Amino acid sequence: MKPKPIEISFTPADNQRLANLCGALDENLKQVETALDVTISRRGEHFSLHGESDQTQLAAQVLRRFYNQSRQHLSLEQIQLGLIEVKKPTKADTQIPDEISAAEKASPSLMTRRANLYGRTQRQTQYLQQIQNHDITFAIGPAGTGKTYLAVASAVDALERGLVTRLVLVRPAVEAGERLGFLPGDMTQKVDPYLRPLYDALYDLMGFDKTSKQFDRQAIEIAPLAFMRGRTLNQSFIILDEAQNTTPEQMKMFLTRIGFGSKVVITGDITQIDLPKHQKSGLTEAKQVLKNIRGIAFTHFESEDVVRHPLVQRIVDAYEKHDQQKQNSE
Secondary structure, three states: OOOOOEEEEOOOOOHHHHHHHHOHHHHHHHHHHHHHOOEEEEEOOEEEEEOOHHHHHHHHHHHHHHHHOOOOOOOHHHHHHHHHHHHOOOHHHHHOOOOOOHHHHHOOOOOOOOOOOOOOOHHHHHHHHHHHHOOEEEEEOOOOOOHHHHHHHHHHHHHHOOOOOEEEEEEOOOOOOOOOOOOOOOHHHHHHHHHHHHHHHHHHHHOHHHHHHHHHOOOEEEEEHHHHOOOOEOOEEEEEOOHHHOOHHHHHHHHOOEOOOOEEEEEEOOOOOOOOOOOOOHHHHHHHHOOOOOOEEEEEOOHHHOOOOHHHHHHHHHHHHHHHHHHHHO
């Protein structure tokens, strides 16, 4: 027996708010349909929601929430981020107005160019708190969960507040299953393609001009992992990104670079290791070796923490299911 559709209406009709809610060519409604696996039919201010009962009820809550915010234009990013928050609500959410979520209340405040930056899920909020309260934090989980972006945001915040004197952003220069061959240019130009995601995060969080000035002052350094050997980094915020592509020897070398007054965040996705098949990942080993060391925190993200296009979470879930089936059949 098919579940009954849920009917909701926004009366008296306000055409401007309805237009903001639905988006151009109903793009906002399509995002809700994709994220919650429902079908939305609309006639004027009347909406009919078709799908599984739990999902249609959640979709009705989502539409009401977005309608409450629709006095102003709703961007596609606001819709997608809002969907992340409502898909995993906490008990406290029911006591908080739509404009201020429980995640925003609990999340540490960060001094960056993005005024609306905060943990969108419970684990993201926990991650930001762990970064502030621990000298070494590991973030392990799938793509799109904010591991790198939130780490860079925390680093920018620490620099802006004067808690550190420089940022050091590190990545292993490992090709993702491709043979790129000889790259022209000097050393900086050769390694830049591997480090581009870190530049993108900095430009978004600080602005291009300010980021460039900090590079000129050598307050920000971006380097391949191999350049860390022999160094001691004091009063620094250090991020090792894509740590699944480190060897155990490289991971040990990196962790022993930490000096006085420094904070370290290590991020990676152990399902996307690009090392040769016979080579063990340093991140996988560190997860076991360091799990009981006091002062080191671990955040393990799941697919529900993905803060990207709603389809990304489904893609992650599909691959996890496929890998599990593959392991069971072997």
